[in-house]
Amino acid sequence: MLEMPKLDLAKCDCCGLCVSVCQCGAIVMTSNRITIIETDDCGWCTMCELVCPSNAIICAYEIVFDNEV
Ligand code: SF4
Ligand code: SF4
Structure with missing residues (x-):
């Protein structure tokens, strides 16, 4: 299953910005x-x-740049 941003519909006011x-x-x-x-x-x-002005979307991943490689 792909990792996608998570949406909290309870917080979403459908502004459409995302x-x-x-x-x-x-x-x-x-x-x-x-x-x-x-x-x-x-x-x-x-x-x-x-x-998102309502903090309704959370990207549950973090992009880490490893400069040691
Ligand atoms: S805005 Fe970026 S992170 Fe969000 S669903 Fe689209 S491509 Fe993925
Ligand atoms: S930006 Fe946030 S509040 Fe607006 S439509 Fe998208 S999820 Fe909903």
Whole structure:
């Protein structure tokens, strides 16, 4: 199962910002409800988490740059 950003629908006010910043179409709004679709195209950019004014999206992963390699 792919790791995708997690959505807390209870916090979401359907502003649509996350839909507009997602470059891979993983976030869609239908009937005033946000859905995150599992896709390999998610680049883990975390923009959906950053723009959400309600903290309704959490990217449950961390990108670590290892400069030792
Ligand atoms: S992390 Fe980026 S690519 Fe993935 S769903 Fe969020 S905005 Fe879209
Ligand atoms: S940015 Fe946040 S509040 Fe707005 S639609 Fe997306 S999840 Fe909901």
